[in-house]
Amino acid sequence: MHTLKATDNATLLFYGVVSISWAVLISRLLHRRKSTIPAIPGTSGFIRSTVESVRFIFHGREIISRGYNQDRNGVFRVARLFCWDYLAIGKQRVLELANAPEHVLSVDHGIEDAFQSDYTLGRESCIRPYHIEVIRGAMTRNLGRCFPRIRDEIIHAFDDVLELHNEEWKLVQIMPAALKVVARTSSRLFLDLPLCRDPEYLQFCIDSSTDVFTRGELIKFFPQFLRPIVGPLLSARKRNERRAAKFFGAMVDERLKLDNEYGTDWLDRPNDLVSWLLAVAQGEDRTTPLVIQRILTVNSVAVQTSAMALTNALYDLVTYPEHILPMREEVKRVVAVQGWTKAALGNMFKLDSFVRESQRINAGPVVMLRKVISKDGFTFSDGKTIPYGSFVSAAMATVHQDPANYDNADLFDGFRFSRLREEYQDGDHHNREGTHFFNRHMVSTAPDHVVFGHGQHACPGRFLAATEVKAMLAHMLVNYDMMADTDKRPQELALSEFAAPNP
Numbered sequence: 001m002h003t004l005k006a007t008d009n010a011t012l013l014f015y016g017v018v019s020i021s022w023a024v025l026i027s028r029l030l031h032r033r034k035s036t037i038p039a040i041p042g043t044s045g046f047i048r049s050t051v052e053s054v055r056f057i058f059h060g061r062e063i064i065s066r067g068y069n070q071d072r073n074g075v076f077r078v079a080r081l082f083c084w085d086y087l088a089i090g091k092q093r094v095l096e097l098a099n100a101p102e103h104v105l106s107v108d109h110g111i112e113d114a115f116q117s118d119y120t121l122g123r124e125s126c127i128r129p130y131h132i133e134v135i136r137g138a139m140t141r142n143l144g145r146c147f148p149r150i151r152d153e154i155i156h157a158f159d160d161v162l163e164l165h166n167e168e169w170k171l172v173q174i175m176p177a178a179l180k181v182v183a184r185t186s187s188r189l190f191l192d193l194p195l196c197r198d199p200e201y202l203q204f205c206i207d208s209s210t211d212v213f214t215r216g217e218l219i220k221f222f223p224q225f226l227r228p229i230v231g232p233l234l235s236a237r238k239r240n241e242r243r244a245a246k247f248f249g250a251m252v253d254e255r256l257k258l259d260n261e262y263g264t265d266w267l268d269r270p271n272d273l274v275s276w277l278l279a280v281a282q283g284e285d286r287t288t289p290l291v292i293q294r295i296l297t298v299n300s301v302a303v304q305t306s307a308m309a310l311t312n313a314l315y316d317l318v319t320y321p322e323h324i325l326p327m328r329e330e331v332k333r334v335v336a337v338q339g340w341t342k343a344a345l346g347n348m349f350k351l352d353s354f355v356r357e358s359q360r361i362n363a364g365p366v367v368m369l370r371k372v373i374s375k376d377g378f379t380f381s382d383g384k385t386i387p388y389g390s391f392v393s394a395a396m397a398t399v400h401q402d403p404a405n406y407d408n409a410d411l412f413d414g415f416r417f418s419r420l421r422e423e424y425q426d427g428d429h430h431n432r433e434g435t436h437f438f439n440r441h442m443v444s445t446a447p448d449h450v451v452f453g454h455g456q457h458a459c460p461g462r463f464l465a466a467t468e469v470k471a472m473l474a475h476m477l478v479n480y481d482m483m484a485d486t487d488k489r490p491q492e493l494a495l496s497e498f499a500a501p502n503p
């Protein structure tokens with residue numbers, strides 16, 4: 001019986017590999033060069049492009065940098081498993097992508113493809129993305145009012161996660177700890193006490209948000225025509241929605257009932273994500289299953305990204321420890337006057353600069369993934385045209401490390417942005433940036449700083465991310481001493497267009 005099962009599995013695997021290889025071959029033949037745009041050096045030709053498309057999964061950065069080294073304002077074709085994608089290099093190209101109208105370059109289709117969100121998040125979140133309006137509006141507006149909740153949860157979360165009771169040193173693995181603290185703090189804002197302290201729920205929060213990224217990547221290993229079959233099988237969405245219903249379905253039910261009866265203006269209506277969503281949701285989106293789906297969507301985009309930003313900032317802090325004392329002094333000085341408030345965070349210029357620099361240096365290879373949905377394709381100002389139906393993105397890491405954009409661009413300089421402000425205040429009005437430091441806050445996007453994208457689709461959650469990450473770092477600076485246990489910063493984990501700090 002046991003032998004028979006092993007044989008069955010081996011046969012299945014064999015047929016699986018053969019079918020996928022055929023699918024790769026056929027897709028690549030069908031998607032042969034459709035435009036005059038050059039391939040990234042060393043990736044043209046059927047065999048080489050196929051090999052490089054596999055290498056792109058783990059060596060995307062290196063392949064992209066070949067394009068950058070050839071033309072710092074170039075547009076290139078990038079070989080992917082089943083097709084050619086396109087890559088725009090340089091800040092002028094970023095602006096052109098950011099300014100393209102939605103009927104030419106679609107962000108929704110881009111995000112759908114990047115996360116396979118039809119399968120991983122749910123179709124409704126893609127076709128009616130009203131949560132974006134909620135994040136940009138009510139959530140961001142309420143950050144100041146809700147800050148005491150955020151601050152309170154940060155204190156308790158660090159206490160519980162680090163379990164440091166005496167003066168001892170303790171070895172802590174950063175990313176898992178960051179995930180726990182971020183999941184808990186975000187949950188305090190989204191669904192509040194007591195759920196945000198339920199260990200089982202927090203683990204679910206982390207696992208379900210990880211599922212979106214990892215299973216989305218897995219689905220992308222299959223060609224387009226197979227995804228409707230394998231997508232639902234590989235996605236954990238349905239299972240996660242069922243589990244979420246057990247955790248907070250009754251709460252959503254109750255809230256819907258009260259809102260339907262009294263509108264949004266009843267006594268003690270909680271100031272949380274459920275209320276913010278219900279104030280905007282219309283029609284079938286006002287049902288418990290779809291509100292649950294939407295909460296999971298917001299949770300997925302919020303938890304992993306902010307935990308990665310915090311992890312990178314902590315790695316940079318222990319790698320460049322000369323930043324610790326000045327920032328600690330700044331946090332103490334500002335808090336002594338303004339207390340722990342969101343406004344106080346806004347006056348911690350060194351801290352803000354440090355996190356922005358950390359994001360600049362640790363940026364992933366690409367950003368702003370868009371699908372060309374105009375039948376005429378998308379044409380850059382110099383006439384280069386990307387064909388209809390293909391995907392284009394901006395090379396993020398190269399724009400961040402281009403010496404034309406930053407002095408000593410490849411060096412980590414935590415106070416490069418706050419120093420501009422200090423120099424200006426000291427009367428030096430002639431530095432390279434002039435008064436641009438006003439646009440150099442952690443949340444400010446620019447064509448040469450695209451961690452949150454740029455333009456009308458720039459990340460709407462960046463204000464929450466900045467509030468959380470800075471409040472967490474500030475808390476750590478004044479309450480803990482930190483140092484690295486090795487000399488070498490761990491190598492990032494790369495997977496196609498994504499990069500994550502090594503846990």
Ligand code: HEM
Nearest residue numbers: 301302305306309368369451452453454457458459461465
């Ligand atoms: C450090 C943390 C974060 C980073 C680095 C980040 C980065 C990004 C990037 C690069 C985009 C795509 C922009 C584009 O394609 O032009 C994006 C979109 C988005 N982000 Fe974030 N994000 C972060 C945190 C958050 C948080 C906390 C939330 C939710 C509260 C959030 C919600 C979203 C949503 C809903 C979109 C889609 C926007 C659209 O389609 O117009 N993000 N984010």
